Amino acid sequence: MIVIQTEKINKMYGEIEKNSINALADVDLIIEQKEFVGIMGSSGSGKTTLLNILSGFDHPTTGSVQICGKNLQDFGDDELAEFRRDDIGFVFQDFQLLDSLTVKENIVLPLILAKKQSDIIEKKAHDIIDYLGLNKIFNKHPYEISGGEKQRTAVGRSLITNPKIIFADEPTGNLDSKSSKNIMDLFCKLNTEKESTILMVTHDPFAASFCKRIVFLFDGKIHSIIKNNGDREEFFDHIIKCQADIGGVFNDI
């Protein structure tokens, strides 16, 4: 089943014919259910712009985005807000946890905002905390836990609504290599066990090597797409080679 389909997405920032920037140019992309796709490309190549458009946070200047067969542009304000609340989860480079809330409270926040019943919230919180191995820290605050634990908490929050798609923008950008591996193992587990479709922007070839497919952007266009044939180390080498072929700055974050 196709989860995301874009047709000739273009994104211009600024006024046309002035100093406008074409951040995306004619991007055609199809993402199937249960895919784990990486988006790579040098700084400024349009990765975040693409993620923001696919998740309904921003609109393309021209072109269309379909989510599960429905055109995002046709969503009304309420429908779009519901889609963002219920159907997608987001994981950010800087975690974006609320320091005044505990780990558990951060995780269940989307359900509280959706006004779910407290017994449902308790049950889901328990399941997710167990699944992510956060049992020892669920009563702590973000400033009392490590970066890796913060990101696991953020992943928990992104999962709590059972979203169709998880978007992650540089989820390992602030993590050391051990925590990065941890988070990538977790994404792989979600991808196989929970049927989650995952779209992840990363500049890190190691993190990217866990994906099943990588889309490389260059100057807002799809430059190339490569597939993982199951051998992660071989895929890692392939990613490095593609980065070298494309050139530009990949590691400035």
Ligand SMILES: Nc1ncnc2c1ncn2[C@@H]1O[C@H](COP(=O)(O)OP(=O)(O)OP(=O)(O)O)[C@@H](O)[C@H]1O
């Ligand atoms: N709000 C904005 N207004 C104007 N230009 C923007 C805006 N956001 C991004 N751009 C420009 O659009 C292009 C793509 O930006 P984008 O943030 O998508 O790149 P990126 O691939 O995510 O880069 P990075 O790896 O540095 O995060 C860049 O040239 C950027 O300067």
Ligand SMILES: [Mg+2]
């Ligand atoms: Mg970016």
